[in-house]
Amino acid sequence: MSSDGEEEFEFEFEDDDEGFDPEADSAGESISDAEAFDIMSPTLEEPPEKKPYDVNYRVRTMQEIMDMQTKEVKKVQSLLEVPADTAATLLRYYAWNSEKLQEQFWNDPTAALVSAGLSPPSSPSTSTQPLPSPLASPRPFECPICCMDYTKEQTATQTLALGCGHRFCRGCWTEYVVGKITTEGESGRIQCMESGCSRIVRAEPIDELVTSDVSKKYHNLLNQAFVSDAPSLRWCPHPGCEHIIECSQAPQKMLNQLVPTVTCRCGNDLCFGCGYPASHRPVICRIVKLWEKKCADDSETANWLQANTKECTKCQSTIEKNGGCNHMTCKKCKWEFCWVCMGPWSEHGTAWYQCNRFDEKSGSDNRDHQAKSRQSLERYLHYFNRWANHEHSAKLDADFYKSTQKKMEQMQSSANMSWIEVQFAKQAVDTVIAARITLKWSYCMAFYLKRNNMTELFEDNQRDLERAVETLGYSLEQNIGDVGAIAKLRQEVTNQSAYVQKRHDILMDDTLRGYLEHRWEFTV
Template sequence: MGNTATKFRKALINGDEVLAHHLYESNQQFRDALDPNCTYGESYQHNTPLHYAARHAMTRLLRAFLLSKDGNPNKRNMHNETSLHLLCMGPQILTSEGALQPRISRPYEDNQRRAECLQIVLAWTGAKLDHGEYERADISATDNKKNTCLHYAAASGMKTCVELLVQREADLFVENENRDTPCDCAEKQHHKELALCLESQMVFSLAPEAEGIEAEYAALDRRELYEGLRPQDLRRLKDMLIVETADMLHAPLFTAEALLRAHDWDREKLLEAWMTNAEECCQRSGVQMPNPPPSGCNAWDTLPSPRASRTNRSSLTSPDQISLMPTDEESSLCGICMSTTSVFEEPVDMPCGHDFCRGCWEGFLNLKIQQGEAHNIFCPAFDCYQLVPVEVIESVVSREMDKRYLQFDIKAFVENNPAIRWCPERGCERAVRLNTHGPGTSTSETLNFPLLRAPAVDCGKGHLFCWECKGEAHEPCDCETWKLWLQKVTEMRPEELAGVSEAYEDAANCLWLLSNAKPCANCKSPIQKNEGCNHMQCAKCKYDFCWICLEEWKKHSSSTGGYYRCTRYEVIQQVEEQSKEMTDEAEKKHKSFQELDRFMHYYTRFKNHEHSYQLEQRLLKTAKEKMEQLSRALSNREGGPPDTTFIEDAVLELLKTRRILKCSYPYGFFLEPKSTKKEIYELMQTDLEMVTEDLAQKVNRPYLRTPRHKIIRAACLVQQKRQEFLASVARGVAPNDSPEAPRRSFAGGTWDWEYLGFASPEEYAEFQYRRRRRQRRRGDMSSLRSNTSDPDDPSDSTSGTADSIRGFLKLFSMVSY
């Protein structure tokens, strides 16, 4: 029997299923004595017969061990691997023993056999447990490397096995010691189709915390304070504004357009002037006061036709103008060229009544259009300021000239409208409209947060620019602060300041030595005096000298003051002057390096976010490709493929916030140091950075490994923090620091957190901890200042910011974003 057991073990280890099954079936005594759960000892990594049967996918032996011999697939070997781990290891997977298994000539058949074995193991039921359920194969078990059976199946590219494990709700998000999920393992082994399948399952996995995510995603504010406009959008916007104004004022379209143009296309401004004096408003705009519309007619039904007969022209003019109208005999004479017009020539009708031949009209209008004066063409008659209607221009000039007129007209509409600006990108014909009433295109919406002084806008083609200076987008910085930052970068030449931090530390150490020590009079080694008399001996060169005058101790006696005094006045004065000069020089150098180190702190973080922004811009292209891949992978899903636009929305939100973080450091650089405003600004900046980096980790991956609801919530949180940050900057971050005041004391000293406006002692403690951590990170020389400053000097107190912190936090809590 021993010989049979040895042969059986060797057959199992070598994967010879035929020989192993023959030995098992041919020897009844051996079969009855075999325990598939009994290990072969430490020499064989404590593997059992069941482990080897699973490792080599021996279907018949595996079924016999589990069904007839009470085999337990949850039994572990030396590496904490169960039978499921070994079963899901493909033939090219590196085993725990470090041996690479030989390649199987027919991998498809091997995968099918392993899938069949996996079904047998997953269908296994063991003993009844305490809670009443039967023991099942543990698909969540991890080995010493924290790999599950799904990790190995994915790395082996066994799609059928992966699908079986996913159906049994195997954990898709568990990470091994290399922080790889099963999807990452498939991607590293170049099983792209399987990685995409796992990715889709991970992204659209359902979890209890995903409840309500659709409402959150719908609430994601995709609106902006601006709107990119194409040329056709500009024409439509202009026409809509004219029609709405004409309907409101019961005026012809031409009159409404002239009134809007005279008031910078601001309807509110026009209505205010109209309500004050409508007749004067029309006169300043170069149009006549419109007649009241007939009952049941629209406002534009009163528009005069350019082809109206001369008998109907009197109905469009005032009685004074009727008396000045020329007779039929006079009307045949042109007022410019003084030639006689043919009675068959189509007349050019003007509301003012002045009549000229069509040739003169065409020449006059062509000249005005070529000069670019398309928006203010007045009647050519002397001392007449009546605007020429658009209908007249269109009926007189050629088609080509009419197109040029429309181009100039749109250009004038944009340039005279303070709420619309052209995109500065060369060759771009788009414009941007700033919605001063808040996000969205409806002017009925109210602004729920203040507008920055220099908001960043996008024309719709990805051309970002500053609304005020039309340069590079730089919110939250205003244009002046951004200009100062660029000048500072030019002056500092940061590429040449590689060792600033080390030089700053050296200067600080030098200043400390000069403030707290003196050099040996002989070897110049620094010496610190803690106690004792003025007789000093250098520990390095054994030189004896006086601590006060730094002269040899031989020159001192009782006549010079003894051991505790030195009366050598001239020498003492000289030493003090030299010491003061050295201290002043070291302090000046220290301050210079301190400013350089401070600049490098902000510049380094500014460049880091700029670099991250450039790298993450590529995600827009990959996000669209990822959306298409996920849609194809889930095309057979019940109910159709899911919505994948959340990926692009998350990337866009990441880019917006990254750009704001980049420009937030120049803004923080020019804030007053050690002020309450700056502390609160940096707290909000840190919070925004944390949520931004969290979102970046979720979306900046070749394969998404985060569920959809977590990506959406991360994007919503980033948007919320971004809007809060910008609103805070627009409001001024915090009120100005109050003047220094004595700290208010309370009985027992336990009410500090309440006095400062915090909700709880824990919140106050967290604020203090983060404040101290930032100070340590800056490397400020607070300990040096505390050693060299006067303790009685009230200017050293930092407790005066309590009132401003309290007032700001109370004000901040009342603001809704």
């Protein structure tokens, strides 16, 4: 358990590559450095160096997630000497924190079981021995929900009672459980139908009551709840992907210092910290949420109203000035007033087109408030327009790829180049798109940054990257000329692409290191 109260747990898996020696051949003999090096062999690229702001993670399949649960259930079952379904229910109640579960159970087994919705230790339902039939002495029964009567014989086969003793007919049980699973999406916390009873309906009776399809959904919901409860697990948010990311280096307390971007096996990026379905580096999760809310709600509409409208001083109706004259007449209450000082127009005498009245307090306050609102709006629009422009450009990547692919085919035919030789164009497009995404989020960050020397350095890096991206983008849009022009274009694009990548790495590296060094201050 972490010091700030967050619950953490880790699962260990045996590495399939354990014991593998990359310097040994299939016969187990060591290969010398001279034999291993072949100047004619292709050079193997070194894996990218791990940065201090990067996190370690693994992509898991659903089968691995199920294996994790099984392993934990068996461990707790052995330690507490309870049935497997009891161990599973306890783990779900304690959010799969086995240490906390063991502490509570050994301290007070009855309280731990009852709070989890299970029978106390003296109850046969928590024993590892075979369960005695709760219907050993059947008697006539009336279901308290549907009011159907059952004979002694029917009670034994057509009704069901949990360990709490509350009995209902199987038809009502089935309808209740199916509704909980299919409509409410409930799984591990389905409780007894009796009002006020918190006894949990375990997996065994549910599987017996429902069809195979509903049972399958029930177990899928249990798996989803397991992932949701685990602070080190997160679903890949991209459509059609069923993989789960495991990362134990990005707890909530670290999200002011890290932007934990990970790549799923489906090829898409996501932020492990907030689940954003793409990389939002270099901005931390908290700022991204503030920015998206600011862009989505009506806060900027209110800013526009403050900057461009005023309220009638008599009926408080909102008025927008649509002419040059300062003599205003409210259409609602017919009140005539001065747009500049908001005072009654009758006091202006014959000064129809100017206002020389000045109220030391209210006049200055009104103008200051108006100016501040307009300045705030202009500042927001400055950053939002640039953020939206890079977002729009990045969204056009499909068209960008298509036009580039046509040019690549044209270069092949006109310059007699191979498909490998024209790949420089596609790599340049990849570089441009990645840089535009980074630039987009850099404007979000710049909007909230406090003005200081560090901010100026950040904006210098931002400016240099933006210039480089625009230059490369312009080169990629040039028409294909003769063979000489193609060779020159290839050289230019290759050099510019390398420069864009360098500027991108500088901006990203400096910004993300700045979080670890606590260099950035925000206005929120």
